Amino acid sequence: MKLQDVTSEVLKRAYIPGSRFIPNPLTSKCVWLRKEADKLIKELIKSRYSSKDEQENDFLGFLLSSTLTQKQIEDECRVFSTAGYETISIALSWAFILLGTHTEWQDKAREEIDEVLKGNQPSFEILGQLKILNMIVNETLRMYPPAPIVARQAEEDIRLEGVDIPGGTTFLMPILAIHYDKELWGDNAAEFDPSRFAEGASKSSRHPKAFMPFTYGPRMCLGMNFALLEIRLVLATILQKFTFVTSPIYKHDPLYTLTMKPGKGAQVIFKKI
Structure with missing residues (x-):
């Protein structure tokens, strides 16, 4: 193990x-x-x-x-x-599964990439212009955040929603539950819909900080920017060169350890363009 x-x-x-x-x-x-x-x-x-x-x-x-x-x-x-590497590889696996299932979004992303990159390799400067790709990445991280649950400790006595929490208490933040809360995301919270991020992450839900795959504050993920850059870079490169669909043998079975990964693997069929 x-x-x-x-x-x-x-x-x-x-x-x-x-x-x-x-x-x-x-x-x-x-x-x-x-x-x-x-x-x-x-x-x-x-x-x-x-x-x-x-x-x-x-x-x-x-x-x-x-x-x-x-x-x-x-x-x-x-x-x-x-x-530093497993969370990124898992996020990419989920992105391939989602785009291999919802191929209409794969087509939209590829069309945007071809229009913006014009056959050139993606670069740091150009990735910010790929709006549809960024929407897809955010929606992937909403549905399958790198850490579905994170622990935090109260530094001092606090009162939260009528509950007294003594200083030193460790509690869990259920990020996955927050990301699927219909009161925050609407009735289609369980559906893959990148368009919810069309106006940015802060306006994607009914609360500006409901989207928190890397959490917030001084203890937020140190590698957030690097992770987002690498995920977008890999996806843009793959979409330039391949089309892909989820394999008929794929079984959707998310497995939660410290991360949430495809429990029975990510069987995706790639075809070179």
């Missing part, structure tokens, strides 16, 4: 007070995987320090040239190694 999957199983038991202090094979596995991951990260950093490529123009080189402490660098590497 991967660290993410083991951690997810451990978190499911966190609702039982004191359960994390009871020795069992699952928590032992989680501790072992964490130690192995930390060991690999430290070895990678040590190797870079001892090589001539310390200032190499990549993410690790950027961290090493910063004023961060050793522990902060290790923490950043840990975050990006666990959340």
